[in-house]
Amino acid sequence: MANPLIIVESPAKAKTLGRFLGGKYEIRASMGHVRDLPKSTLGIDVEHSFKPEYVTIPGKEATIKDLKAAAKGASEILLASDPDREGEAIAWHLAHVLNLKNPQRIELHEITPSAVEKALNALRPMNQDLVDAQQARRVIDRLVVEREEEIEKFVPIESWTLDAMLSKVDQPRIFSARLHSKQGVDEKLELTEESQVREIVAQLDGASYKVLSIETKDSMRNSPPPYKTSTLQQDASNRLRMKPNRTMSLAQQLYEGVELGALGPTGLITYMRTDSFRISDEASTAARRFITEQYGPTYARRDKIEYKAKGSVQDAHEAIRPTDVERTPDSVRAFLTPDLLRLYRLIWQRFTASQMSPARFAQTRVDIGAADYLFRANGSVLVFDGFYRVWERDSDNDEEKELPALAIDELLNLQELKPEQHFTQPPPRYTEASLIKALEELGVGRPSTFAPTVDVIQTRHYVKQEERRLSPTDLGKTVNDWLVEHFPDIVDTTFTASMEEELDDVEEGRRKWVPIVREFYQPFAKTLTKAEATARVKVPMRETGEDCPKCKEEGRNGRLVHRMSRLGEFVGCSLYPACDYIQGREGQEKAPPPEPTGEMCPKCGKPLVKRNGKRGPFVACSGYPKCRYVKREIDPADIIKDRVCPTLPGLPLHRGRQAGRDTAGGQRAPHGRPLPALRQAPGPPPGSLRRVQELLRLPGVQTRAGCAHPCAASHQGEEADGARGVAAGLKLTVSGYTLANK
Structure with missing residues (x-):
């Protein structure tokens, strides 16, 4: 009896599932989407409920043919694409291409034996609401960038600070205290002009500095939540200098499965496109048990902590976490590439830290009087490292400043008064990480769209990246101005945020997708007609x-x-x-x-x-x-039919060009000097494939530069070695001769 067929997106995921399921299932990969809207036309029938007119993606014909052949003999067909809008859309397209009447879905949030077994026992039908939400997004998506105008309009404001560099009478160690206010006045003193600072410095000349009050308290810093898509992309950018698309590509590999020696392909993390901080009870329990064993009971939280995400959250998937917390980064180091290891370490450390105890600090505030003014010094000392045991501290935010032991009414020595001028700064240009954070805060996009959006605005030359900062090009500014002029409602970020909420309603079955698209398209079509008159955007020089x-x-x-x-x-x-x-x-x-x-x-x-x-x-x-x-095209006129290769009879010569003149045989003759003749060697008869193979292994044989194979770099469809290359009709250069199969 034929086996059931499982279809996934990628060969890596197929290989990992194959290890768990043995020979009980046939597993094939669709290589992502197989259909899409056409690139050359709108592909949407606006007159008939906005029905998308899908076409096969170029290059996917062979994949579809292979899947149809596998489906023909299968006892059952199960669609196991990713459990989100895009994954549901891939499954929907596969169901249509394979003519499945009642398609069954497997929902895998992690790829482990227990998760696979659980998913196979909980098959579900296609979720048309998820498909509709993705379909509406595909029709409406758009782009907006605003930050540069804020920078250009910014007017800097001057301000000053005054620091007293102090020490105890009997100790040389210096600490700083900043001018805070006048004594007896709660309101902070604002210094806006140099003359104001000079006047205060003059008043402090000869003043004594005395400790007025000391306040000490304990504070806690809670562990960070595990990663969701946006925070993973932000931290990978900030800490690992990885671009968002690269981060998601590596995360996909970790999710789908990596070869772990005798264990075979193993999924190392849960699904990487999520907007949720939620983790399962089993994962939390396992993590707290691991922390207790490795670091001691004081480092583990007693109970599971629930992290709440802000804003509109789908919460369809868990947070991004290791599938097994005991699979430490060091234990898999030998099996991962450097970048995969760096990303896995980041995910593992963040998840482990999220289940650990808070860090504790002793904070001290000292008020110091001088003349009529009050200076304030703040100190902070780490008492218990807690989650910092595994999570590296951010030096910018966690800088410690330990104060000396002081007593009330103690007199201090003034070493120096340091006035310093400051100017308010414009909003910083976005980095890839901060842009993703801004998109999420504005409600623009979803986990699956953050990285592609950041990539698209760069590949289309709307923005450029200099020293990791994004700034709009002249083209980007011009396009943005044109969009704001003609489509003010659409380029308003509140429109995109409200659209995301409506798409969530579609996904959860509360609304139908066609009315949403109709509400958008009808006013949009009228505006588009008016804008077409000025559709040619001229970029200023x-x-x-x-x-x-x-x-x-x-x-x-x-x-x-x-x-x-x-x-x-x-x-x-x-x-x-x-x-x-x-x-x-x-x-x-x-x-x-x-x-x-x-x-x-x-x-x-x-x-x-x-x-x-x-x-x-x-x-x-x-x-x-x-x-x-x-x-790749070979002009028939360039085939010299009456001449054959002197070394490989039966193969005609292809006319080459050197420095503007024809050279029969394509012999390379730079500077007019002939190339050395091809070395002769005993062996199989001339013209045979074995002869080609032996010749290609000779030390005197040359191939075209830039090709990793002996075959000379005219790959049509797939890479091949020299012998298969000749047989397939690929051009092959051997010590100056260009060979072409008849």
Whole structure:
């Protein structure tokens, strides 16, 4: 009898499940989404309830064919994509592609034997509410950035502080106390001008400094909650210098399973897209038991602590935590890459710390009188480290300052008075971490959208990153201004926050998705019609302050300016197209932006462009380096039919080009000197695949630079070794000869 079929997103997840389920189930991977809205058209039928018109994602045809073949012979089909909106949407598309009448879902919040067994015993039907929520998001998503305008409008305000550097009469150690107020006045003294500070310093000349009061109290600092998606991305950015997309990619690997030697593929963390701090009773109990055994009973909380998340929370999944707290980072070090280990250590430490006792501090406040003024000194000393035993303290926020032992009415020596001028600072530019925090606080987006949003605004050149700070480009400012002018309601962050709440209502079955989209689309369509008249956004040019060197030579008055193309910002001449001079950021000349061909990339849907490489022009995807598609074509006119390779008879020569002239056989002849002949060696007959393999192993054989395989870098579809490359019709360079299969 045929086995049931389980479909997951990735091969890694399939491998981990396969270890738990043995040969009882056939497990296949869909490699993510298999269908999407088309890139070339709207793909939404606005006249008929906004029905999306989905198409197969380019490159997924073979995957769908494989899944259909596996489904045909399966006794049962179970869909085990991730347990969120996106995962439900993937399962929904698979159900449609495979024509499943009653699709069954497996919901895996962690990939461990017990969790898998529990999920298999709790199969559920498709959650159409989750699918509808994702579908509405796919139709409506948009982007907004505002911080730069606040910075540009900011007016700094001057302020001053006055610190007294003091010491005990019999001790050289110095501590500081800051001017707080006039004696007998509760209100803090505001210093706004230098003249005001000079006057106070004059009044303090010759004054004695005496301790007026000492207040000591214990304080506690509670442990931080375990990670949710946004806080993991923020801490990975701040502590590990990881970009949000990189963080989520590594977390996905840890969730889906990593090879742990004899244990095989093992899921190390729970599901990584969550907005909840909730953890299971079992996980809390196991963590507190582990802490007691490792660090002692004083470090473990007596009872489970409940952390509350702010704002609108879906709470569909637990917080991000290790699947087994006893699987410490050191115990899996040998099996993880450095980045996987760093991220796992961060997650493990945060979760373990969240179940530990608070840290305790002794805080001291000392008021010191001088003339008519009161100075205040604050000290803080760590008494019990608590959760800091495993969680590294933030030096910016946790700096300790221990005060000497003081007594009331004790006289102190003044070593120095230090006045210091300050200016209020504008709001800092966002980092990737602080932008994610702001999005969450505003209610914009959900765990699955934070990292892609931050990535999109950079890849589309709306913002640039300098020293980890994000600032809008001229294009970003212009697009934002245009959106604010024509779509003020939509670019208001309160709109996005309210939309998220409505999508949550759809997900929980309280509202239907079509009326929500209709409410949005009908007024939006009218505004869009008006805006189309000015849809071409013109980005203002910024001068660099330099003359165009080409214009200077030719007697024109061109200036170098910052310009934008679809591939990003560059420096060129202000008189373009009359002058086509382009300069790199460091003053180096470079080629003009690639010319579009009018075709679309079959792999990702972005425009194809003409580029110039070391071996001449070629056509490739404008999305490079994310998409590495290259259109490979061999002109039949370049095949020399009456000549064959002297070393591998039966393979025709392909005409090469060197320094503007044709060279039959593609022999490389730089500087006009012939290349050495291919070494001859005994062995299999010329032209056989074994002969090719042996030749490729000779030390004198050369292959094209840049290819990790002996095959010369014209991969069409998949990487292959030299012998398979020739058989598949790939071009192959052997010591100057370019071979092409008939």
